[in-house]
Amino acid sequence: MLRARDLRHRYGGRVVLDVPDFTLTPGTVTALVGPNGSGKSTMLRILAGVEPSDEGTLELDGRPVRTPAERRAMRRAVTLVEQHPLLFDMTVAANLRDAVHLHGEAGAGAHARIAEVLDAVGAGPLADRRARTLSGGETQRVAIARGLLLAPRVLLLDEPLSAADRVARDALGGVLDRLRAAGTTVCFSSHQLEDAYRWSTRLFSLVEGRIDGVTPENLFRVDLPPGRGSRTVQAGPLALTVVTERHGPAIVAIPPDDILVSRKPIASSARNQFAGRVSAIAEDGRGRIRLVVDAGTDLVVRITPAALAELGLQIGSPVVLSVKAMAVRVF
Amino acid sequence: MFADGLRRALTLILRGDPEVLGIAALSLRVALVATALACLVGIPVGFLLGTTRFRGRRTALTVLNTMLAFPTVLVGLLVWLLLARSGPLGEAGLLYTWWAIVLAEVLLAAPIAGALTAAAVQGVDPRVRRTALTLGASPFRVHWVVAREARFALFASVVVAFGRVLAEVGAAMIVGGNIRHHTRTLTTAVALATSQGDFALAIALGLVLLALALTVNVLLHLLQGRGDAPGT
Numbered sequence: 053m054l055r056a057r058d059l060r061h062r063y064g065g066r067v068v069l070d071v072p073d074f075t076l077t078p079g080t081v082t083a084l085v086g087p088n089g090s091g092k093s094t095m096l097r098i099l100a101g102v103e104p105s106d107e108g109t110l111e112l113d114g115r116p117v118r119t120p121a122e123r124r125a126m127r128r129a130v131t132l133v134e135q136h137p138l139l140f141d142m143t144v145a146a147n148l149r150d151a152v153h154l155h156g157e158a159g160a161g162a163h164a165r166i167a168e169v170l171d172a173v174g175a176g177p178l179a180d181r182r183a184r185t186l187s188g189g190e191t192q193r194v195a196i197a198r199g200l201l202l203a204p205r206v207l208l209l210d211e212p213l214s215a216a217d218r219v220a221r222d223a224l225g226g227v228l229d230r231l232r233a234a235g236t237t238v239c240f241s242s243h244q245l246e247d248a249y250r251w252s253t254r255l256f257s258l259v260e261g262r263i264d265g266v267t268p269e270n271l272f273r274v275d276l277p278p279g280r281g282s283r284t285v286q287a288g289p290l291a292l293t294v295v296t297e298r299h300g301p302a303i304v305a306i307p308p309d310d311i312l313v314s315r316k317p318i319a320s321s322a323r324n325q326f327a328g329r330v331s332a333i334a335e336d337g338r339g340r341i342r343l344v345v346d347a348g349t350d351l352v353v354r355i356t357p358a359a360l361a362e363l364g365l366q367i368g369s370p371v372v373l374s375v376k377a378m379a380v381r382v383f
Numbered sequence: 384m385f386a387d388g389l390r391r392a393l394t395l396i397l398r399g400d401p402e403v404l405g406i407a408a409l410s411l412r413v414a415l416v417a418t419a420l421a422c423l424v425g426i427p428v429g430f431l432l433g434t435t436r437f438r439g440r441r442t443a444l445t446v447l448n449t450m451l452a453f454p455t456v457l458v459g460l461l462v463w464l465l466l467a468r469s470g471p472l473g474e475a476g477l478l479y480t481w482w483a484i485v486l487a488e489v490l491l492a493a494p495i496a497g498a499l500t501a502a503a504v505q506g507v508d509p510r511v512r513r514t515a516l517t518l519g520a521s522p523f524r525v526h527w528v529v530a531r532e533a534r535f536a537l538f539a540s541v542v543v544a545f546g547r548v549l550a551e552v553g554a555a556m557i558v559g560g561n562i563r564h565h566t567r568t569l570t571t572a573v574a575l576a577t578s579q580g581d582f583a584l585a586i587a588l589g590l591v592l593l594a595l596a597l598t599v600n601v602l603l604h605l606l607q608g609r610g611d612a613p614g615t
Contacts, residue, residue, distance in 0.1 A: 097513070100516075100517050101516070101517075102513040102516040102517050103513070120522070124519070124521065124522075127516055127517060127519050128519035130517075131517055131518070131519070132513075132517040134510065134513070134514075136510075137510075137514070138508060138510035138511060138513075138514045140511075140514075140528075140531075140532070141532075151518045154515060154518045154519065154520040154524050154528065155518050155519040155520070156519065156520075156521065156524075157519075198518075202518065202519065
């Protein structure tokens with residue numbers, strides 16, 4: 053529904069975005085993950101139509117957005133909540149009423165939903181506060197409520213979890229689940245891979261202005277037994293030792309960079325060792341080698357070309373993978 | 384001499400001297416009309432220069448800022464040449480009417496309103512415009528939101544423009560001619576009374592001038608206070 057084609061954007065002569073094709077599919081929650089300064093905010097502002105790109109076109113529902121009228125129609129359908137959002141100098145409730153007024157067509161029921169959207173982000177008690185006396189996290193939550201109030205078809209959130217405490221995180225998680233259920237398209241940026249894994253249905257990395265699909269590699273759905281600290285869970289065919297305070301259903305991920313590859317079992321502190329055979333060897337486009345090892349299930353491992361040469365690995369080579377329990381991420 | 388002048392001045396004011404009241408009324412009328420017209424022209428131009436990017440914008444801003452330093456007598460001379468019977472607008476017969484003073488004052492005050500407005504909206508947080516855009520506001524409402532954010536500075540530009548107009552003497556003298564009951568404003572009357580040695584009248588008119596400035600500024604301040612909390 054919202055698609056960007058051949059986007060290029062420069063700041064001071066330096067290309068900060070270079071995105072040939074990027075589509076936000078209806079009803080999905082897309083995460084853009086990347087370090088600070090990788091172009092996430094610029095990308096979202098361009099997608100929201102509040103900053104023009106130097107080159108490229110945006111398409112809404114398959115039609116290019118070119119004229120001022122089309123751009124405004126797109127901005128009505130797409131709402132951006134910035135990382136450091138701005139609220140106007142009035143009360144929180146007045147800010148939300150003002151947003152309905154500015155939007156013009158937010159629907160007759162919008163005013164009646166003010167309390168509802170504030171409650172949804174846990175900001176109900178803030179309704180009568182002066183907006184500019186709020187903390188960063190509170191401001192962010194109120195701005196998200198303001199975005200929800202306009203019921204956009206696409207909601208763009210720039211680092212929505214950056215200033216959030218635990219309560220805010222849970223509230224936002226609930227909001228994202230409801231938006232997804234309601235068919236709203238959501239795209240959020242984060243510099244935390246954990247947040248991206250936890251809340252998104254699609255994941256892209258944005259590094260130095262370029263977008264890559266991130267295959268959620270080495271992910272397993274598990275049921276964590278009650279207890280604390282180090283536990284062993286069944287991750288598909290693998291018995292995996294993890295360290296976590298959580299219990300119940302969860303997702304565990306073994307980061308491909310945190311897996312040690314050896315030809316023979318090694319004596320080490322790593323709690324997890326799996327024997328397998330190399331089933332694929334490829335370059336990952338960033339000068340590293342992506343190995344796929346069949347250890348009962350496919351595990352993706354990234355190593356350096358030097359390590360590949362030293363180990364003399366080929367398709368079919370038997371290898372042992374070692375992973376520290378602490379390196380396994382639990383979502 | 385000052386104390387004596389002050390005492391007689393207060394008597395003139397308290398007695399409601401018709402001469403003093405007439406001059407004050409004309410001054411106020413000229414100042415209000417000229418300020419309104421100057422803001423009507425200057426604020427939109429300043430807004431445009433402060434918010435949009437186009438070729439020649441920097442040059443336009445430089446010209447505008449230079450116009451702030453225009454000598455008032457020079458503006459008076461230009462308007463006189465314009466309105467003189469042989470001038471391009473001589474037919475209108477406006478020279479030595481209070482409209483001639485208004486025209487000269489608009490030329491002096493519009494650049495003030497324009498330059499201060501441009502500075503005010505340039506100082507607005509860029510997120511204000513982006514926020515209005517992403518909330519789906521129409522172009523007009525986007526401008527309105529920016530102006531709302533800069534409202535204190537915009538009020539200041541109106542106040543400064545009004546002050547300039549009310550206190551101006553050179554242009555008013557040249558194009559108005561300081562004609563009694565017609566184009567004699569507070570400032571031109573003070574100048575005349577001083578040159579005639581009538582210090583009591585000069586002081587009285589000076590005090591009225593200050594009182595007018597104070598009253599209008601207090602009113603604007605109250606208005607600004609009410610605009611302090613939009614939508615609450």
